[in-house]
Amino acid sequence: MNEATVQFGRLERRGVLLGLSSGQVGLIGGALFVVLVAVRGAGGTGLAVAAPLWLLLSVAGLVGVGGRTVPAWTPVVGRWVGARTSGRTKASTVLASDSPGTLVxxxxxxVLEVVLCARLGGVLVVDRRAATVTAIARVHGLGILLDDDATKEHKASAWGRVLGGLCRQPQIVRVQILTTVAAGGMGVARRWWREHCLVAESGAAATLADLLDEGFMSTARREHLVAVAVRSPRGRRRLTTDAAGAIAGTLAAVADALNAAELTVDEWLDGPGLASAVRRAYEPLAASDEIPVRVGAPVGVAEEWDRWCTGTTWHATYWVAEWPRTAVDATFLQPLVGDGGARTVSLIAQPVPAREALRQIRRARAEYRADDAQRQRIGQVEDRAITAEVEDLDRREAELVAGHGDLRFTGLVSVSAPDRDRLADACRAVEADAARAMCDLVRLVGQQGAGHLAASLPLARGVR
Known part of the structure; x- marks a missing residue:
């Protein structure tokens, strides 16, 4: 039996006219307007005098910088300059919140509210700004790498049914699947040694202590979390018991679907578990037995153009710009979650209602057809990449008509290191691992703080 494979769609790069975005068309239109006014006003002399302006507008509209157009860079740079000017690139908080039931x-x-849900056996995180209620489950599975082809296909199909079920629950806003890889694979043995044999009275004991310390740093500890964000009940300032019970019912259905896919839900995180998970998002290099339970966040953070600092740890976050363009099996992400240092791989899935998805697909197809007609009118050859994007739209529409759901996926990868130099090494390593996984990573710039929080915090916050 052949191994089951999957084909990912391409990143859509369509524009409003000949592949150009509205911002590019505006800049080129501005350049043409300047040329027209200059020629009508002073002929060739006016054209020469106005050359710096219309040339600048033309270059800004046609030339890309770092894989982005100038109009695409404008909001990123604008937000970054505004954040730097107003001091929002640095933030601080108290070491532990004095208010019970809040998370700062x-x-x-x-301020995020933390509400205990007895029916769920864990806590709910209420975000009033986003109008969501989030619960986090710690899960584990038996793995898939060493399974035979039939078992891999069965597990992949079961996971597909989980994703399909998410699309049929309108209460679910977003789901985040988060895998954290960090040092500490021998954490239990190391902690037991510290508690029972702290004083090394012999050479053998000292040698064993050194081996435990070395093993703690050289072996990886993996944690898998699934965060589910559901819509907050409208018109309620506080989450009532009945509303929490209804949300718990939705989350229980998600847990049943995960169990059916051979993913065991160990627990829904309680208060201490949530605090520990949040702190590890900021300080993934800290040993789990060295993190106080009440400490939910570091004292402060500082954001730079292409990196983020939290306490004594430096982070860099990447966006998965392109998934594999060729057919791959269910284990294609293995290089990214292997023993490659402290990193977090986060997959955020947002269900898209079928009507909205079909409307987006048909609008995109109409834009492609109009663009194609314009190309034929001027004699421009169609790019093969555009043909592939149209084929992806046809495939998505056929799947929706057949009754399948549509999900908007975002992949984020965050790497961490104790200093800048080792962060650079970690970045080179994750880029090499992404190449092995046939994924294209783009390092976020001007958005490192928001990117790292979306990638590493198990709160299903999503990205913009």
Whole structure:
């Protein structure tokens, strides 16, 4: 039996006219307007005098910088300059919140409410700004790498049914699947040694202590979390018991679907578990037995153009710009979640209603057809990449008509290191691992703080 494979769609790069975005068309239109006014006003002399302006507009509209057009860079640079000017690139908070039932995180606007849900056996995180209620489950599976082809296909199909079920629950806003890889594979043995044999009275004991310390740093500890964000009940300032019970019912259905896919839900995180998970998002290099339970966040954070600092740890976050363009099996992400240092791989899935998805597909197809007609009118050859994007749209529409759901996926990868030099090494390593996984990574710039929080915080916050 052949191994089951999957084909990912391409990143859509369509524009409003000949592949150009509205911003590019505006700049080129501005350049043509300047040329027209200059020629009508002073002929060739006016054209020469106005050359710096219309040339600048033309170059800005046609030339890309770092894989982005100038109009695409404008909001990124504008937000970054505004943040630097107003001091929002640095944030601080108290070491532990004195108010029970609240979570104050540097870099996250507002105060998050933490509500205990007895029916769920864990806590719910209420975000009033986003109008969502989030619960986090710790899960584990038996793995898929060493399974035979039939078992791999069965597990992949079961996971597909989980994703399909998410599209049929309108209460679910977003789901985040988060895998954290960090040092600490021998954490239990190391902690037991510290508690029972802290004093090394012999050479053998000292040698064993050194081996445990070395093993702690050289072996990887993996944690898998699934965060589910559901819509907050409208018109309620506080989450009532009945509303929490209804949300728990939705989350229980998600847990049943995960169990059916051979993914065991160990627990829904309680208060201490949530605090520990949040702190590890900021300080993934800290040993789990060295993190106080009440400490939910570092004292402060500082954002730079292409990196983020939290306490004593430096982070860099990447966006998965392109998934594999060729057919791959279910284990294609293995290089990214292997023993490659401290990193977090986060997949955010947002269900798209079928009507909205069909409307987007048909609008995109109409834009492609109009663009194709314009190309034929001027004699321009169609790019093969555009043909592939149209084929992806046809495939998506056929799947929706057949009754399948549509999900908007975002992949984020965050790497961490104790200093800048080792962060650079970690970035080179993750880029090499992404190439092995046939994924194209783009390092975020001007958005490192928001990117790292979306990638590493198990709160299903999503990205913009």
């Amino acid at each position: 995180l540097p870099g996250v606007p507002g």
